Amino acid sequence: MINIISSTATKASKGLKKNARKPGEDNLRWFERNYPNDETAVVVLLGGVSPAAFRLRVAQSHVRHTLDPSSWSHAVLLGERQSDIGETVVYEISLEPAAGMGFPAPTNGLQEAVLKSYASAAEYPNIAILGVPVSLSEVLHSQERFRMQRAVLDTVDLMLRWLAFVWGAASAGNPLLENHGIPSAAMLDVVFGAAGFDLTPGLESRASCPEAIWQSAKWWHEYYEKQNLPALTGVFFDKHSFLPTVEQKATRTRKR
Amino acid sequence: MHIELHPRAAPAKTLRVWLGLFDTTTVRPLRWFLDGVETQPQSLRPLSSVRSDAMLPAGANPSSVRRVFSGVYEFGGLRPDTVYNVTVHADGVSGATNIRTLPEHIPALLDGTFNVLLVSCYHSHEDAAGLAGIIVSRLPASAKPHLSLLMGDQVYLDLPTLQNFSGEEDWLAMKFERDYVTNWRGDRGYAKILAAAPSVCVSDDHEYWNNFPHPSPMIGNSLTASGRTRWRRAATALQEGFQRPYPASPEQPFMLEVQPLSFFIPDQRSERAEDRSRAMTTQAIEMMKSWVERSIRLRHYPVFVTGQSLYATAVGSLKGAVADYELPNYADYPFVMRELAKFADAGLPLLCLTGDVHWGRVTRTRDVRTQHPAMYEIISSPSSLVTTVGFDQVSAITGWFSSLFGKPKAWPRHSDAERPPDFLASDVLAERFRNDMLHGQRGNHVALLQFARNGGALDFRVTYVPISKDRAIGKPSVVGPFQLRQQ
Numbered sequence: 001m002i003n004i005i006s007s008t009a010t011k012a013s014k015g016l017k018k019n020a021r022k023p024g025e026d027n028l029r030w031f032e033r034n035y036p037n038d039e040t041a042v043v044v045l046l047g048g049v050s051p052a053a054f055r056l057r058v059a060q061s062h063v064r065h066t067l068d069p070s071s072w073s074h075a076v077l078l079g080e081r082q083s084d085i086g087e088t089v090v091y092e093i094s095l096e097p098a099a100g101m102g103f104p105a106p107t108n109g110l111q112e113a114v115l116k117s118y119a120s121a122a123e124y125p126n127i128a129i130l131g132v133p134v135s136l137s138e139v140l141h142s143q144e145r146f147r148m149q150r151a152v153l154d155t156v157d158l159m160l161r162w163l164a165f166v167w168g169a170a171s172a173g174n175p176l177l178e179n180h181g182i183p184s185a186a187m188l189d190v191v192f193g194a195a196g197f198d199l200t201p202g203l204e205s206r207a208s209c210p211e212a213i214w215q216s217a218k219w220w221h222e223y224y225e226k227q228n229l230p231a232l233t234g235v236f237f238d239k240h241s242f243l244p245t246v247e248q249k250a251t252r253t254r255k256r
Numbered sequence: 257m258h259i260e261l262h263p264r265a266a267p268a269k270t271l272r273v274w275l276g277l278f279d280t281t282t283v284r285p286l287r288w289f290l291d292g293v294e295t296q297p298q299s300l301r302p303l304s305s306v307r308s309d310a311m312l313p314a315g316a317n318p319s320s321v322r323r324v325f326s327g328v329y330e331f332g333g334l335r336p337d338t339v340y341n342v343t344v345h346a347d348g349v350s351g352a353t354n355i356r357t358l359p360e361h362i363p364a365l366l367d368g369t370f371n372v373l374l375v376s377c378y379h380s381h382e383d384a385a386g387l388a389g390i391i392v393s394r395l396p397a398s399a400k401p402h403l404s405l406l407m408g409d410q411v412y413l414d415l416p417t418l419q420n421f422s423g424e425e426d427w428l429a430m431k432f433e434r435d436y437v438t439n440w441r442g443d444r445g446y447a448k449i450l451a452a453a454p455s456v457c458v459s460d461d462h463e464y465w466n467n468f469p470h471p472s473p474m475i476g477n478s479l480t481a482s483g484r485t486r487w488r489r490a491a492t493a494l495q496e497g498f499q500r501p502y503p504a505s506p507e508q509p510f511m512l513e514v515q516p517l518s519f520f521i522p523d524q525r526s527e528r529a530e531d532r533s534r535a536m537t538t539q540a541i542e543m544m545k546s547w548v549e550r551s552i553r554l555r556h557y558p559v560f561v562t563g564q565s566l567y568a569t570a571v572g573s574l575k576g577a578v579a580d581y582e583l584p585n586y587a588d589y590p591f592v593m594r595e596l597a598k599f600a601d602a603g604l605p606l607l608c609l610t611g612d613v614h615w616g617r618v619t620r621t622r623d624v625r626t627q628h629p630a631m632y633e634i635i636s637s638p639s640s641l642v643t644t645v646g647f648d649q650v651s652a653i654t655g656w657f658s659s660l661f662g663k664p665k666a667w668p669r670h671s672d673a674e675r676p677p678d679f680l681a682s683d684v685l686a687e688r689f690r691n692d693m694l695h696g697q698r699g700n701h702v703a704l705l706q707f708a709r710n711g712g713a714l715d716f717r718v719t720y721v722p723i724s725k726d727r728a729i730g731k732p733s734v735v736g737p738f739q740l741r742q743q
Contacts, residue, residue, distance in 0.1 A: 005627055006627075142366055145366040145367075151398060152365055189710075192711060193364075193365045193710035194365040194367070194710070195711075196711055196712075197712075198710065198712045198713050201713070201741060204629060204739050204741075205737060206715070206737055206739075
């Protein structure tokens with residue numbers, strides 16, 4: 001069982017706005033239109049449609065009280081914005097990195113890519129860009145230290161657990177059910193936590209995942225306000241879903 | 257003469273040290289040095305004999321009786337989280353130790369952890385090799401404790417069970433002093449635990465006798481009022497001389513802040529009323545009220561440390577009289593629990609730490625009104641299980657037979673952890689706080705709590721370190737990490 005608490009908020013955050021992709025627009029153009037203007041750190045959520053992304057989205061259904069698949073399969077931290085937005089550095093722990101896994105141990109699994117890796121709207125139909133109210137330099141400093149601190153969170157171990165699940169190896173079960181977070185989101189949780197920001201207040205453990213970050217942005221704004229902290233803000237487009245085709249009757253639930 | 261120095265818990269910019277002069281007949285003039293510089297500390301307990309002259313054998317000349325003299329001293333105006341060398345000279349003999357002051361704040365997630373060692377129930381007779389001290393002293397650098405909470409039964413003054421105890425106060429005081437010397441003196445066994453980090457001692461029944469202050473059928477002296485009074489006086493003198501966490505007392509609970517944690521450590525044993533009208537003194541209750549109010553106001557995460565579990569249920573009068581009454585058997589328990597429930601009202605999760613029960617356990621308690629974790633209880637017990645005449649022999653025989661059939665039983669004398677009640681203090685708090693047992697630990701062990709700040713939350717995990725030479729049995733168990741988060 002996953003220990004995730006529902007927020008008591010009855011209305012979704014007004015700081016999170018939907019902005020549809022224009023016809024023919026790729027994700028980079030969408031990012032350009034919606035990139036935050038301030039100095040805060042930026043987290044991007046991605047909802048992919050590859051077999052691995054499908055497995056990850058379904059695995060996170062246990063974090064949703066509706067038990068339907070998440071819109072999100074991946075979460076990354078952006079570096080300083082570059083004039084060519086596609087060249088903006090992405091800090092992540094991907095289970096299918098374009099450049100291959102290499103030897104992940106020396107960096108605690110942390111990988112660097114560029115944002116244009118996620119340009120394809122067909123491969124990543126769901127996108128969200130979230131402003132996290134912490135200075136980017138602090139988060140990047142944490143991210144540097146994270147590479148040396150496997151004792152705090154061993155993401156190499158998480159990668160192996162999640163690869164086993166995603167690839168269906170032997171009898172590998174859903175690691176979230178044993179409180180093992182999805183590596184990239186779990187890394188972000190630690191990196192932001194060390195920089196002083198609680199990215200997933202609904203979680204009681206470090207079993208973070210993109211869906212938990214999404215729920216923080218959408219439903220935990222009142223928690224941040226209560227702590228006298230600015231909440232997460234951002235823009236999203238989540239048209240793609242793996243929803244069941246026949247809906248159950250008689251359950252009135254809040255769409256998360 | 258021999259000198260021992262043991263670090264004591266103190267606020268971050270302060271260093272406290274317990275000084276023991278062993279095998280001496282009188283107070284000696286002291287010269288103190290801090291990092292090589294002669295420094296005069298403040299005295300919290302002036303150097304004095306742990307056995308007053310009145311507790312010496314009749315007719316003995318106090319100036320010729322070798323005994324222990326102890327004092328507690330404090331150095332102020334220091335840097336937090338810094339190692340200082342403390343040296344003391346007394347009459348040509350010296351003692352020295354290195355002590356790290358406590359940090360002011362819990363470190364952030366990637367900057368290390370604040371480590372608290374939890375130890376209780378140490379019977380030296382069952383740890384002749386001093387294994388508990390060796391294992392604690394060999395904890396890896398990242399797990400070295402900053403603070404030790406010694407949560408009761410640091411000595412077993414009422415053992416051995418089959419020994420014929422005199423009823424004379426001087427005999428009792430001398431016997432008790434010997435028990436303390438066994439654990440407090442030297443560089444092995446329990447003394448290594450005392451040396452591991454600044455510590456706070458919590459008294460439980462065996463600092464006096466089983467089920468103190470009530471009569472115990474196994475303790476002949478406890479069966480008469482005069483016998484209890486003499487024993488109590490002698491045990492109290494020794495408790496003050498070796499364990500009391502000065503400047504605290506049963507009236508003034510020990511309090512400590514390592515922000516955002518706030519520890520409250522009352523003595524719920526030494527001033528228990530025989531009629532069970534209270535476990536804490538009236539003044540301590542008042543201080544608890546102030547602590548609850550202050551912690552809520554400052555949004556500190558509260559830590560309540562006791563010698564017995566708050567999660568216990570009241571025992572019947574027969575079991576209470578034969579074994580040990582539980583905290584719910586005392587009339588101030590409802591007040592204590594209602595005060596602690598105020599933290600849940602304020603959205604502040606509480607940590608309860610204790611020992612006593614001879615097994616380890618981690619319990620999470622949810623507030624059914626919010627579904628948020630409202631409390632965690634961590635039990636660490638025992639570090640060296642006390643001898644139980646009769647039961648141990650039966651367990652040994654059962655264990656031997658099991659091994660014949662290829663099923664050697666680890667820790668044959670120990671019990672598995674008991675499950676907590678479904679609801680915490682349901683007589684007082686109804687069914688508001690639901691308990692989930694997350695881990696049970698069997699066998700001798702110590703536990704290490706490691707804290708780190710994670711955004712506005714506080715991460716912690718519990719590592720149970722078995723006290724065993726067997727590699728398979730001695731493998732530590734990690735429980736967590738969990739997050740304490742204000743709501």
